[in-house]
Amino acid sequence: MEEERSFVGPVDRRRLLQLGAAAAATPLVAGALVERARAAGPHEELEDASIASLQAQMTSGGLTALALVQHYQTRIQNLDRKGPSVNSVLELNPDAEAIARSLDQERKAGHVRGPLHGIPVLIKGNIDTADKMSSTAGSLALVGAAPAQDATVAKRLREAGAIILGKANLSEWANFRSTQSSSGWSGQGGQTRNPYVLDRNPCGSSSGSGAAVSAAFCAAALGTETDGSIVCPAHQNGVVGIKPTVGLTSRAGVVPIAHSQDTVGPHGKSVADAAAMLGALTGVDPRDPATAASAGNSFTDYTQFLNLNGLKGARIGVMRAGVTGYSPETDAVYEDALDVLRAAGATLVDPADLATIDEINSGADELVVLIYEFKRDLNTYLATRTGIPVHTLADCIAFNNAHADQELKWFGQELFELAESDPYTAAQYNSSLAHERALGGSLGIDATLAGSNLDALVAPTGAPAWPTDLVNGDHFLGASSSPAAIAGYPIVNVPMGDSFGLPVGLSFFGTAWSEPTLIKLASGFEAAAKARKKPQFLPTLPTDAAAKLQRGKGPKKKAAPTAPAVAGL
Numbered sequence: 230m231e232e233e234r235s236f237v238g239p240v241d242r243r244r245l246l247q248l249g250a251a252a253a254a255t256p257l258v259a260g261a262l263v264e265r266a267r268a269a270g271p272h273e274e275l276e277d278a279s280i281a282s283l284q285a286q287m288t289s290g291g292l293t294a295l296a297l298v299q300h301y302q303t304r305i306q307n308l309d310r311k312g313p314s315v316n317s318v319l320e321l322n323p324d325a326e327a328i329a330r331s332l333d334q335e336r337k338a339g340h341v342r343g344p345l346h347g348i349p350v351l352i353k354g355n356i357d358t359a360d361k362m363s364s365t366a367g368s369l370a371l372v373g374a375a376p377a378q379d380a381t382v383a384k385r386l387r388e389a390g391a392i393i394l395g396k397a398n399l400s401e402w403a404n405f406r407s408t409q410s411s412s413g414w415s416g417q418g419g420q421t422r423n424p425y426v427l428d429r430n431p432c433g434s435s436s437g438s439g440a441a442v443s444a445a446f447c448a449a450a451l452g453t454e455t456d457g458s459i460v461c462p463a464h465q466n467g468v469v470g471i472k473p474t475v476g477l478t479s480r481a482g483v484v485p486i487a488h489s490q491d492t493v494g495p496h497g498k499s500v501a502d503a504a505a506m507l508g509a510l511t512g513v514d515p516r517d518p519a520t521a522a523s524a525g526n527s528f529t530d531y532t533q534f535l536n537l538n539g540l541k542g543a544r545i546g547v548m549r550a551g552v553t554g555y556s557p558e559t560d561a562v563y564e565d566a567l568d569v570l571r572a573a574g575a576t577l578v579d580p581a582d583l584a585t586i587d588e589i590n591s592g593a594d595e596l597v598v599l600i601y602e603f604k605r606d607l608n609t610y611l612a613t614r615t616g617i618p619v620h621t622l623a624d625c626i627a628f629n630n631a632h633a634d635q636e637l638k639w640f641g642q643e644l645f646e647l648a649e650s651d652p653y654t655a656a657q658y659n660s661s662l663a664h665e666r667a668l669g670g671s672l673g674i675d676a677t678l679a680g681s682n683l684d685a686l687v688a689p690t691g692a693p694a695w696p697t698d699l700v701n702g703d704h705f706l707g708a709s710s711s712p713a714a715i716a717g718y719p720i721v722n723v724p725m726g727d728s729f730g731l732p733v734g735l736s737f738f739g740t741a742w743s744e745p746t747l748i749k750l751a752s753g754f755e756a757a758a759k760a761r762k763k764p765q766f767l768p769t770l771p772t773d774a775a776a777k778l779q780r781g782k783g784p785k786k787k788a789a790p791t792a793p794a795v796a797g798l
Contacts, residue, residue, distance in 0.1 A: 294347030346390030357482035367415025374616025380482025397437030404434035424764035429694035456714035464690035464734030475717035481516030487602035539753025541574030546581025548688035555707030597661035669716030690734035
């Protein structure tokens with residue numbers, strides 16, 4: 230494949246006019262885009278193939294890692310860089326084909342490293358790789374020399390035999406630069422689009438990871454989450470996302486927001502694919518002290534917990550207060566999902582609300598923690614980098630001001646400036662950290678689970694994707710990720726249905742280290758619901774009568790509207 234770097238740069242006015250033209254396209258043009266998508270290259274049967282299926286085909290000799298890499302490269306060229314121009318891939322790894330050939334030789338010699346041997350994956354652009362790719366968090370300020378070493382999660386993927394095909398676009402600085410950002414936009418890569426409806430937003434900050442998996446540009450991908458940034462892109466792009474317990478996966482070599490909440494996890498087209506990825510990432514890492522707590526709480530194979538009948542006999546709490554009511558469309562899909570849970574054998578405790586949800590949704594303590602930790606954590610990370618023009622948060626602010634036509638053309642850097650001003654004392658930070666941990670954990674998720682003897686909680690992940698708006702920022706309505714985010718607890722998002730053809734996800738919540746239980750329940754729901762549909766790369770949402778029918782029945786119950794949470798960090 231041609232290795233020319235043709236990724237889309239920062240969005241300009243002309244590009245916006247082109248987007249507007251696409252949005253006004255007739256159904257005939259939309260159909261042409263779909264046909265172009267279907268003609269994306271050879272081996273289209275691989276579009277829906279699972280990691281296990283790909284591995285089986287390579288074992289039988291019917292497929293090679295090199296052919297698989299070339300398949301994804303062709304698809305990226307035809308659909309991500311051209312055609313619908315999803316723009317989810319920042320850059321491709323120029324060594325991917327050579328790595329694939331080497332892994333094919335290993336297989337031929339009788340050595341297979343594991344279930345990811347020869348599997349091409351993308352990793353988010355804020356994850357360090359000591360190779361020919363950049364590690365920028367989407368910012369032009371970090372363009373320069375490669376990091377001195379791989380992030381631990383990247384190193385472990387390589388050791389497992391995965392091929393890092395490239396870097397995925399993201400919301401710049403993991404969506405922690407401005408209060409008016411457009412999720413999926415970065416100065417380096419421009420705006421990522423939602424592969425279901427191209428003028429809709431992919432959510433942030435792991436936007437490219439979710440969109441790329443959905444569009445079958447890779448077998449799976451890695452994202453990062455501080456509050457919502459794995460599960461929201463999974464939800465809006467119709468894929469599975471696992472946000473692990475903080476400390477289950479290493480953050481060493483990952484551009485940070487805040488060590489109290491940051492975590493790295495996978496996107497996959499199925500729970501099985503995401504579980505296969507997760508197992509390769511775990512283990513204590515001396516470079517990240519938080520992983521010490523994972524000793525005895527982690528597994529190298531999470532696929533062992535997959536269970537098509539995983540809902541049978543489960544007790545699941547139904548969250549409503551503070552996590553529903555902001556979108557009738559979401560609520561309607563949620564009610565249908567609850568029916569699926571019941572039909573598959575789960576006992577639902579409805580409602581099972583968090584007593585602390587209103588205080589959690591206010592975000593007061595979380596803001597203190599994130600702002601306080603960001604400056605310190607980012608400066609510590611930047612001290613590991615050489616050959617780039619910035620070394621502190623203050624340098625990053627100055628760089629953006631000096632390159633405002635590229636970096637600040639759509640929105641500012643209010644969060645950067647607030648963090649640099651260091652507005653909170655250590656005492657305020659420590660108080661807020663302890664309080665938010667209790668709100669989300671012991672007084673929140675843990676108390677609700679214990680109070681009704683529950684295996685897990687469920688809630689809708691968010692609303693259907695909003696139209697991307699670079700001028701005004703995200704049109705974000707609500708979400709359910711904050712309780713687990715501030716507690717450091719896991720979430721598994723699974724597609725639960727759609728509204729007007731836009732995916733809507735269901736989140737499964739549990740206490741710390743409960744990934745095995747959540748994977749069991751989520752795989753059971755996935756098998757029963759069969760809700761995921763392939764994206765069609767439509768230029769805009771159709772408005773005819775057929776589209777109206779996709780909305781489905783109205784909500785059976787409607788909670789009071791709540792203040793929206795963050796769009797994904």
